[in-house]
Amino acid sequence: MATSQDELKKQVAQAALKYVKPGSVVGIGSGSTVNFFIDALADMKDDIEGAVSSSEASTKRLKSHGIEVIELNHVGELPVYIDGADEIDEHLRMIKGGGGALTREKIVAAVADKFICIVDESKQVGRLGQFPLPVEVIPMARSYVARQIVKLGGDPEWRQGFVTDNGNLILDIHNLDILDPVQLEQQLNNIVGVVTNGLFAARKADIALIATPDGVKTTE
Numbered sequence: 001m002a003t004s005q006d007e008l009k010k011q012v013a014q015a016a017l018k019y020v021k022p023g024s025v026v027g028i029g030s031g032s033t034v035n036f037f038i039d040a041l042a043d044m045k046d047d048i049e050g051a052v053s054s055s056e057a058s059t060k061r062l063k064s065h066g067i068e069v070i071e072l073n074h075v076g077e078l079p080v081y082i083d084g085a086d087e088i089d090e091h092l093r094m095i096k097g098g099g100g101a102l103t104r105e106k107i108v109a110a111v112a113d114k115f116i117c118i119v120d121e122s123k124q125v126g127r128l129g130q131f132p133l134p135v136e137v138i139p140m141a142r143s144y145v146a147r148q149i150v151k152l153g154g155d156p157e158w159r160q161g162f163v164t165d166n167g168n169l170i171l172d173i174h175n176l177d178i179l180d181p182v183q184l185e186q187q188l189n190n191i192v193g194v195v196t197n198g199l200f201a202a203r204k205a206d207i208a209l210i211a212t213p214d215g216v217k218t219t220e
């Protein structure tokens with residue numbers, strides 16, 4: 001019988017537990033794969049100091065398991081950050097932000113010593129860019145930022161009705177030819193009104209755990 005995608009997500013979430021250091025604070029991403037990780041982490045809650053969360057949704061789930069959520073500003077060391085991705089390439093560069101939590105995810109990832117990316121094999125790509133690239137934008141800059149994105153060759157689409165945890169909006173960029181992810185990440189961030197974008201190329205993952213029907217594969 002074929003392994004379901006949820007089963008793969010559960011397996012990769014379980015495999016990530018071995019990277020959690022007893023006594024430490026754990027950085028937690030967002031999304032359905034991370035939800036499985038949070039559920040698995042609940043069994044270890046007495047062995048960790050707590051968690052730093054990258055979204056209101058993850059905070060709620062962590063608290064529902066009785067896992068203490070600590071404000072990032074109160075944390076000195078964050079050995080690992082565990083998060084999913086919408087796409088990941090062979091260099092462990094990613095597109096993230098399908099759930100709209102990209103800015104807080106990027107902040108927590110920046111603080112962490114190691115970024116462990118947990119995905120099922122459907123997220124692996126040869127070249128980033130099939131998944132629309134999310135950009136978090138200050139609301140009053142929406143039209144201006146959209147015009148600048150068109151100049152870069154992309155087709156921005158306003159994720160209407162969606163508000164980020166930071167009170168901003170999301171433009172999803174379609175049809176972008178991403179030749180140099182590091183350069184594009186910087187170019188997009190340089191547009192006034194952009195908070196950040198979903199390319200995780202300058203700070204990519206350190207380890208990818210990829211769930212396949214034959215087991216979880218590790219890439220470093």
Ligand SMILES: O=C(CO)[C@H](O)[C@H](O)COP(=O)(O)O
Nearest residue numbers: 031032033084097098099101
């Ligand atoms: O970046 C994210 C949220 O902003 C998620 O990590 C990404 O969308 C993957 O989610 P899922 O595990 O549900 O496929």
